[in-house]
Amino acid sequence: MARKATKTLAARNTTLLLRTHLITLTLHTLFLTLSFLISRRSLTPYILLTSPTLLIEFYLDRLGRPRYNPDGTLRSAGEDLDARGLTEFLWDVLYWTWGCMGVVCVFGDRAWWLWVAVPGYSAWLGYKTFMGFRSGGMMGMDAGAGVAEGGGGVGESKRQKKMEKRGQRVKYR
Structure with a gap:
């Protein structure tokens, strides 16, 4: 089967x-x-908070929709919608908005405040990443911290440890 x-x-x-x-x-x-029909809900937060997700859904449709030739053969399968990174984040925003809409349907307009968790979480991730870069590395670890503490270098092999134990000098690159 070709191009399965x-x-x-x-x-x-x-x-x-x-x-x-x-x-x-x-x-x-x-x-x-x-x-x-049942209760008067404000449409302003509804329009304001669901508009981005409708744009996200439109973008995901354009990104992942398969394209076919006029004769019915598959031209392009579209991008993988289960990809990690930005696509995964867009799906999370979409799912969170669906959840918020469901909670708003049950509990009323005050439940729209749950939607604040999305930008709040994004700000927290950005802050954590910025502080990691600022402290000298992605994980917030100092590259020479292991050697300075006497615990050996990061990723040191067993052979290097044995040679140091015997008193032989080990050359690090």
Whole structure:
């Protein structure tokens, strides 16, 4: 079977996007129905906080939607929507917004404050990364800390440790 991996990726992306669109449609319909029929909910936070996720969903659709030739053959499977990094973060924002919409449907407009966790978490990660770089390394570790403390260098082999124990000089690069 030619290009089985791309065909599998295209099928997985198609089902994932379809499920995503159906969940989004259901949640928005439920929210608007409850807002107009049962209780008056403010539409300002709804529009303000769900607009970015609709843009994210549009972006993920453009990114992962398979493309076909006019004769029906697969031209491009789209990008992997399960990729790590930015794509994973976009899915997290989408899922968190869905959760917030569900909680707002049950508990009311004050539950929109839960959405603040997303930028708060991003700010915390940015701060942690900045402080790690500032202290001399990505993990906040000093490169020569192991040697200065007498515990041996980072990643020292058993052979090097034995040679140092015998009193032989070990040359570090």
